[in-house]
Amino acid sequence: MGYKPKYAASPRKREPDVIRTKPEPEKKPSRPKKAQSKAGRIFQIILTVILVPVCAFATGKLLMDMVETVGRPKAAVVVKTKDMAMLDDFDAYVEKSMAQADSGLKVSHLGLTEQTEPTEEETEPVREHYTIPEDALVAPKPNPSCYGQVDSPAEMEPILKKAKWILDGQKTYFQTNQQIYEDSFIRYYLDDSIFAVTWQEVHDDSVYTFSEIKVEDASQFRRHLADGQYGSDTQYLTTEMAETVNAVVASAGDFYRFRNFGAVVYQGETRRVEGTYAETCYIDRSGDMHFTRGGEVLTVQDVQAFVDEHDINFSLAFGPILVDNYELVEHTWYGVGEITEGYARAALCQMDSLHYIVVTANTTGPHQSIPTVAQFAKNITATGCRMAYCLDGGQTATIVMNNDLVNRPVNGQQRKMSDIIYFATAVPEGGTDNG
């Protein structure tokens, strides 16, 4: 007898072995493939072979045009040459020359003497030579009656004639047929020790302000630092400093306090030397300009040796050199002044012994271009100067005459700065009236 529990499970039928596999995913019914026509295939090939290169070419061309446009500035407005009566002026000159020749034909020759009546040159009064003492902080005051202004270059002829003795045979860049900026006039100053004429011209759609100065003594070409001393932190407007020192004509200098650059020489003493690539301009005690190039003088001792050798009075540290012994100096790079960009510019030029031009280039009125250094230098060489050197440009570029600002600085306003160069009368009583 076997034991069988009450609730024993009944024998189950053994189910057959089944190999369990993952259920197959439901297959989506596939769309029947469209048979691609021959025409469609050809069209696709054409699209790929032709359209892609054409688009690529068009894009490349567009890029080149963009580079071309961005890389080239707008062309400047061109001003036509004014009508002139050149042969009329020539005839007038010939008439004057023949009249001069006629003045040599005197009846007194009948006496067969070798004496001739004195010419105008021989009756020129003996003029005293004036000098400004080196330690003078300010120059003598100019004579207000020696200043004048005219509307056209032709009206300067009698002034140029009176200034002949101070020009001492030197030719001026300013001529009576000068083409001046039509919205401007000409200012001048003439006394027994200095002749200055200031005017404006248009070059490359930029207004250039020129001030041409001839002095009798090198002491009349001077440098003034703010507060009259090296290293002052106070800054002034060019007009303020010009008035302080009684300048006839003044220009902003090199802004020596703004940047450590170049060799700074003041009152014959080297104060600072910085920068290996700086080109520095030096003025000696005869009023002549000298240059040192980048890398030539790198220490205070080197500079002082140069100063002693050439009897240097003061230096200007900005640059670059534009003209050296009548040769245009070209630069592809310079450390200051953004030379390859359009910028308001300033320069000091030496024409001849004790004969200078200070010049700025700005936007004024309808003339809204400003030059690169290369363009500026090209227009400077037209003056025929022997030496030329860039001063601090931008808003600093200013020319002042009779305490009035002549050029239009950037944004129409002067910028305060640390120094000026200026030309002054040496006549103690403030100039003899030659007007």
Add this chain to the structure above:
Amino acid sequence: MKVSKLASAVFAVVGTVLLVGSIVTGFVALNSPTRAVKPTQEANVCSQSVLRALDDGDLSKVGEYLYGKPSLGLDREPATTEGKQLWDAYRDSIAVTTGENCYGEGTNIYQTAQVTHMDIAQTLSGLDRRAGELLKETLDAQEDPAALLGEDGQIPEKLRQELRTQALRDALAEPKTVTAQITFQLIEQDGQWWALPDQAMLDILSGGLG
């Protein structure tokens, strides 16, 4: 790989390259220095024509090349015989030297040249002294110098004229020269090239007088 997928991939790559290229090119263009315009053959021809006319002393022809065709008053002869003599001598004295063709600077084209010419002012300085010397020589050659005078006791105008002309001739025989550098701009308008003179060139056209 299917053609369509290949084409898509190519387009994607080309597009990416163009996008990156345009951005890079834009930055480079903004920071690159201005490239000077290149002078054309026509500009060179114009500048050479101007210089040739100047060298030949044909100043009125130079005026025809000037931009805006300004009237320079050079299309007539000087009013007097002495003026004509002087003007002819001045034009003959003009010699142009140029070492290079015109060049581009920024958007402009320029031509530079050295021009040597008579310095009229310097040449004629001392004309009065020379006239006086000639008068003295003339008088010295006379047995009775007083016979040369007119009824009013003055030197007759005819003699004066002769002496002035001779003094001028003597001065022109030893002219003083000066060399100036001129730089004029070349401008194209309506397919034709013109010259825009600088002050130095205008001075030369007007006889270098001031």
